[in-house]
Amino acid sequence: MAEQEPNLDVDVEIRAARTAVLSVGGELDMETAGGFEEHLTEQLRHGRCHLVLDLSDLAFMDSSGLNVLIRSVHRARDAGGDLRLAAPTPAVRRILEITGVTTTMPPHEGVAEALAAFGGAR
Amino acid sequence: MSGPRHQDGAPSTGLPGRAAPSPGTPDATAPPTAGGGPAPAVDELVDGRLAATVERLRGEVRAAHAASEGRALVELAKGVLVERLGCGPAQAARHLAELADRAGLSRLELAADIINQAARDRVAEAADAFVRTNVAEPGTAASVAVRLRTAESAALGAGDTQAVAESLLTHALEPLGAVAVAIWTTGPDASLSLRGHAGFGADEAARWHYVPPGVTTAARQALTGRRTVWYPSLSAAGIPSIGRARHPDGGRVVVPAGTGGRIHGVLEICWARPLDPQPQAVERQVEALAELCAHTLEALPGDAPRAVPDLAAGDGAPELAALSDGLYDPALVLTPHLDEAGRLVDFRIRHVNAHFQDPAGRPRGSVDGALLLEAYPATAGGGDLFDRIERVHATGEPFRARRTRLTSLVDQVPLTSLADISISRHGGSVLLIWRVEDESARLASLLQHAQRLGRVGAFEEDVVTGDITWHGQLFELFGRRTTEPPVALRDLAAHAHPDDADTIRRFLQTVLYQRRVSSTAFRMLRHDGVTRHLRVTAEPALGTDGGLQAVRGAYQDISAQHWTEVALTATRDRLVATEEAAEERNRLTLQLQHAIMPPAKPPLDAPGLDVAVRYRPAESESLVGGDWYDAVVLPSKKVLLCVGDVAGHGVEAATGMVVLRNALRGLAVTGAGPGQLLSWLNSVAHHLTAHVTATAVCGVYDPERRTLRWARAGHLPPVLVRGDDAADLPLLRGLLLGALAEAEYEESELRLEPGDTVLMYTDGLVERRDTAVHDSVAQLLAVARLPSDGLERRLDQLLARSKSDTDDDTCVIGVQVS
Numbered sequence: 001m002a003e004q005e006p007n008l009d010v011d012v013e014i015r016a017a018r019t020a021v022l023s024v025g026g027e028l029d030m031e032t033a034g035g036f037e038e039h040l041t042e043q044l045r046h047g048r049c050h051l052v053l054d055l056s057d058l059a060f061m062d063s064s065g066l067n068v069l070i071r072s073v074h075r076a077r078d079a080g081g082d083l084r085l086a087a088p089t090p091a092v093r094r095i096l097e098i099t100g101v102t103t104t105m106p107p108h109e110g111v112a113e114a115l116a117a118f119g120g121a122r
Numbered sequence: 123m124s125g126p127r128h129q130d131g132a133p134s135t136g137l138p139g140r141a142a143p144s145p146g147t148p149d150a151t152a153p154p155t156a157g158g159g160p161a162p163a164v165d166e167l168v169d170g171r172l173a174a175t176v177e178r179l180r181g182e183v184r185a186a187h188a189a190s191e192g193r194a195l196v197e198l199a200k201g202v203l204v205e206r207l208g209c210g211p212a213q214a215a216r217h218l219a220e221l222a223d224r225a226g227l228s229r230l231e232l233a234a235d236i237i238n239q240a241a242r243d244r245v246a247e248a249a250d251a252f253v254r255t256n257v258a259e260p261g262t263a264a265s266v267a268v269r270l271r272t273a274e275s276a277a278l279g280a281g282d283t284q285a286v287a288e289s290l291l292t293h294a295l296e297p298l299g300a301v302a303v304a305i306w307t308t309g310p311d312a313s314l315s316l317r318g319h320a321g322f323g324a325d326e327a328a329r330w331h332y333v334p335p336g337v338t339t340a341a342r343q344a345l346t347g348r349r350t351v352w353y354p355s356l357s358a359a360g361i362p363s364i365g366r367a368r369h370p371d372g373g374r375v376v377v378p379a380g381t382g383g384r385i386h387g388v389l390e391i392c393w394a395r396p397l398d399p400q401p402q403a404v405e406r407q408v409e410a411l412a413e414l415c416a417h418t419l420e421a422l423p424g425d426a427p428r429a430v431p432d433l434a435a436g437d438g439a440p441e442l443a444a445l446s447d448g449l450y451d452p453a454l455v456l457t458p459h460l461d462e463a464g465r466l467v468d469f470r471i472r473h474v475n476a477h478f479q480d481p482a483g484r485p486r487g488s489v490d491g492a493l494l495l496e497a498y499p500a501t502a503g504g505g506d507l508f509d510r511i512e513r514v515h516a517t518g519e520p521f522r523a524r525r526t527r528l529t530s531l532v533d534q535v536p537l538t539s540l541a542d543i544s545i546s547r548h549g550g551s552v553l554l555i556w557r558v559e560d561e562s563a564r565l566a567s568l569l570q571h572a573q574r575l576g577r578v579g580a581f582e583e584d585v586v587t588g589d590i591t592w593h594g595q596l597f598e599l600f601g602r603r604t605t606e607p608p609v610a611l612r613d614l615a616a617h618a619h620p621d622d623a624d625t626i627r628r629f630l631q632t633v634l635y636q637r638r639v640s641s642t643a644f645r646m647l648r649h650d651g652v653t654r655h656l657r658v659t660a661e662p663a664l665g666t667d668g669g670l671q672a673v674r675g676a677y678q679d680i681s682a683q684h685w686t687e688v689a690l691t692a693t694r695d696r697l698v699a700t701e702e703a704a705e706e707r708n709r710l711t712l713q714l715q716h717a718i719m720p721p722a723k724p725p726l727d728a729p730g731l732d733v734a735v736r737y738r739p740a741e742s743e744s745l746v747g748g749d750w751y752d753a754v755v756l757p758s759k760k761v762l763l764c765v766g767d768v769a770g771h772g773v774e775a776a777t778g779m780v781v782l783r784n785a786l787r788g789l790a791v792t793g794a795g796p797g798q799l800l801s802w803l804n805s806v807a808h809h810l811t812a813h814v815t816a817t818a819v820c821g822v823y824d825p826e827r828r829t830l831r832w833a834r835a836g837h838l839p840p841v842l843v844r845g846d847d848a849a850d851l852p853l854l855r856g857l858l859l860g861a862l863a864e865a866e867y868e869e870s871e872l873r874l875e876p877g878d879t880v881l882m883y884t885d886g887l888v889e890r891r892d893t894a895v896h897d898s899v900a901q902l903l904a905v906a907r908l909p910s911d912g913l914e915r916r917l918d919q920l921l922a923r924s925k926s927d928t929d930d931d932t933c934v935i936g937v938q939v940s
Contacts, residue, residue, distance in 0.1 A: 062885075063767065063770070064770055066815070067769040067770065067815050070860075090894060090896075091894035094895045095895060097853065098838060098895065099857070100835070100856050
């Protein structure tokens with residue numbers, strides 16, 4: 001059962017010098033979490049520390065995936081930016097609620113709202 | 123926070139030490155200038171003294187005009203220009219003359235202005251503010267600058283506070299419309315003594331020569347509030363003060379006068395008529411004058427009415443140290459620590475008394491002599507202890523409180539305890555005494571204990587270069603100074619009990635030659651004769667050519683408590699048994715997990731409560747992870763119940779699991795509630811184990827009251843099975859462990875009835891890729907509702923019918939009230 005095909009699609013769209021939107025689709029679990037973290041690290045390395053994750057196509061997330069989100073939000077905030085979650089599916093939203101992550105990273109309705117929340121900080 | 127708050131009018135930076143020559147002014151109304159004239163005799167009558175002072179000041183004005191000091195002022199200004207413009211003195215003189223002509227000022231006025239700009243002190247600020255807000259009248263600005271400099275000079279030159287008061291009223295306050303001024307000093311008991319006055323009359327001054335502590339007057343408001351207070355009308359404010367009979371409706375302002383974080387007195391200014399809100403420029407002038415008072419109060423020797431010469435007698439620290447050693451409670455003697463600008467930034471711990479015990483367990487030598495905020499950074503936050511000390515130092519008003527929260531950091535984990543606190547000022551020193559409640563003291567030592575349990579120190583050895591990197595805690599663990607070299611793995615046996623030499627040799631062989639991850643436990647003999655049980659886990663790192671490059675791993679101190687010993691024995695047995703057969707790290711992980719957490723039911727002697735547990739590791743050994751459960755009877759006879767899940771898999775997750783499970787057990791012995799326990803556990807996860815997050819649900823069952831108090835950290839809430847119904851408990855507020863440095867956890871209490879069953883489980887039981895958690899939990903509840911033949915059977919049923927498809931490991935703990 002563990003030998004499932006890694007199933008995660010990440011599209012990166014650079015919106016401004018310091019802003020990027022990552023669309024995450026598929027399953028974010030211990031198989032895919034490492035690769036996903038590299039995507040985020042890459043953005044931070046290029047100084048893009050205002051990050052929005054479009055989760056509208058993410059069907060599943062486990063604790064490994066969650067761990068990447070938590071590590072990355074700390075790193076983005078340390079770099080003077082933030083990481084915002086947009087449009088989680090009900091299943092993923094429920095995970096965020098159960099783990100209490102909604103209190104520290106409240107998810108936004110959509111990408112536009114998440115970007116707007118950065119305000120003039122971009 | 124640290125340092126005084128300027129905007130609140132707290133004591134602030136001092137005037138520059140430069141004894142500026144005073145400007146005289148050419149116009150007729152100009153105030154006279156004082157140099158450093160001789161002090162008038164203190165015992166003269168007030169009127170006689172006034173006359174003498176006026177005469178003295180006049181004489182000095184003449185002298186200044188005559189030549190020397192006026193010229194000195196101009197010379198000083200020229201010096202400033204030379205430095206600023208990089209020109210020669212002659213050029214500077216020409217420049218000064220040109221500028222003065224162009225500005226329509228006398229050279230003396232311009233010189234005062236230039237010095238103001240160079241000095242950038244409060245006098246200059248006040249003058250600037252006046253310039254900005256009163257641009258209408260040319261020449262006014264210059265006269266304000268000259269006036270304030272004159273007041274400064276007169277005040278610094280005056281021999282006693284009475285002369286200062288007279289000088290202030292004449293030079294600085296009458297132009298503001300004020301009719302009288304009083305200068306109060308504070309005694310060591312927070313009493314107020316009238317040290318100087320002008321405009322109130324001798325009789326009224328005699329009536330008000332002393333205000334005992336605790337009597338509320340206008341001046342006391344400034345002292346206790348540590349800020350400037352403006353009264354538009356004294357009678358409207360309903361507050362007594364000197365001269366109220368003569369000017370009942372007049373406005374007042376009271377300003378604390380302090381230096382170096384300490385309030386020496388209060389400047390009180392009286393107007394005859396009600397006072398409209400004053401422009402900021404005037405407020406700043408008033409504060410500059412209060413600062414001037416503070417310097418003169420500090421500089422002048424204490425005179426007649428003062429019983430205790432607390433300013434002149436040094437800081438009093440040695441006497442206080444001797445006194446504190448006679449106390450049976452822990453005490454610190456603190457003296458103010460000022461920065462270069464004379465601002466109070468911290469306190470120096472001058473003495474720790476005989477009964478002092480550091481809450482963080484450090485030797486007294488590392489606290490004695492340190493700065494307070496460096497030794498106890500937590501005093502600045504939370505309980506605001508630093509604020510209170512600062513306040514007592516500033517006002518002299520002692521502070522006493524029972525059951526105050528004190529926060530100290532124990533291995534980076536904030537520990538709050540309750541203590542009775544007393545803070546008082548003696549001379550220039552502050553005495554801090556506290557008595558920690560017995561319960562808190564017990565908690566503190568237990569928490570230290572628990573911290574040791576989770577103590578893990580990482581190391582890395584570069585096999586090629588021989589470089590060894592040790593995590594700081596390892597030096598402590600090995601009892602070595604940080605200046606000593608770390609111990610290499612190959613030399614480990616030399617530091618171990620001779621009986622463990624073989625174990626260590628086999629361990630090294632596995633890691634260094636067979637290049638496999640391995641772990642062993644041994645007894646370490648430290649220099650200081652202490653024997654510690656350590657576990658070492660090491661992993662070889664291979665280069666691209668397959669050669670051994672480095673060895674990474676960790677030591678854990680596992681000697682702290684009996685249960686760890688038990689686990690250790692089990693671990694050792696298992697490891698010895700598997701060492702021959704172990705092929706990969708995954709098996710080691712599994713063994714570790716089993717050793718720490720046997721899948722069998724733990725022996726549990728809880729009256730009226732059946733406990734059953736199931737642990738099912740992931741089928742694939744590479745996925746064995748960080749799930750844990752615990753069920754243990756605490757010394758209080760209550761029962762700790764917990765399941766948790768460390769994110770990730772493999773050795774790292776299993777190590778994190780061990781740390782958290784150990785820490786929780788140790789912490790639970792303190793008797794704290796589940797919310798507090800999770801809050802501590804969150805700190806442990808955040809600080810002690812790198813990049814580990816975990817979820818957990820924790821409950822404490824009280825068999826006497828049949829209640830379960832519980833809290834959750836990012837974990838699915840427990841399920842309650844009552845009769846033929848099953849429901850999940852509410853989603854209490856609680857973030858997963860390790861995400862933030864500090865987190866709070868909501869707590870709830872559930873009263874159980876006989877026959878009730880509570881289930882706690884990890885998400886291995888419900889996690890499905892194709893189903894939302896909500897639906898998986900609904901399915902679990904459906905299974906839980908099925909009738910079953912006892913608790914053990916119920917758990918088997920749950921595992922058997924689990925719909926999970928993620929091959930995660932799974933823990934379930936069930937308790938049933940019998």
